[in-house]
Amino acid sequence: QKEVEQNSGPLSVPEGAIASLNCTYSDQGSQSFFWYRQYSGKSPELIMFIYSNGDKEDGRFTAQLNKASQYVSLLIRDSQPSDSATYLCAVNIRSSNTGKLIFGQGTTLQVKP
């Protein structure tokens, strides 16, 4: 089992819809969770981070964390064609005081006009 798993997609949604991206992780001691966006040929860009169970909202983005079920998700409301990219989930395993970061393989999102 991979430490951080994402469905590679592509996930296709119409413009204006809600895109839901999911990520599961295997290490129960994981404490910090991050979502990155990566456009083709570009470097990853941090868009959200979350530490506590529940929801965290930032503009059109909402990160959701459920430690008991070991999953973290990213919701993108009012999806725009400019949101089309690969979304990477990253987990800081074992302790939030270490710098070891494990990435999922990423989910490709396509937002169709």
Add this chain to the structure above:
Amino acid sequence: EAQVTQNPRYLITVTGKKLTVTCSQNMNHEYMSWYRQDPGLGLRQIYYSMNVEVTDKGDVPEGYKVSRKEKRNFPLILESPSPNQTSLYFCASSLSVQGFVGAFFGQGTRLTVV
């Protein structure tokens, strides 16, 4: 402008010829890290540094070395490159480990070892 600068952006080299990829950040960040990105394997952490003179292995450190002699620079050294190190490499930095790990990524270095 706040940035992480990697050099070179593209490099083709031969097996066994030592090379260094430089990484520099101008944000006074404590944390820096190196990753490689390969199709089907995603981003994998090579080494990271939580402060000057403090480095630790990530998931795929074999064949790589790093040093952190000053806060702004974190070079990646391949002592004897091999073709399986052909990859896209990213350097990243953040203010601290908690909350902003890898917040700023460099532009990437595409390395080909023949």
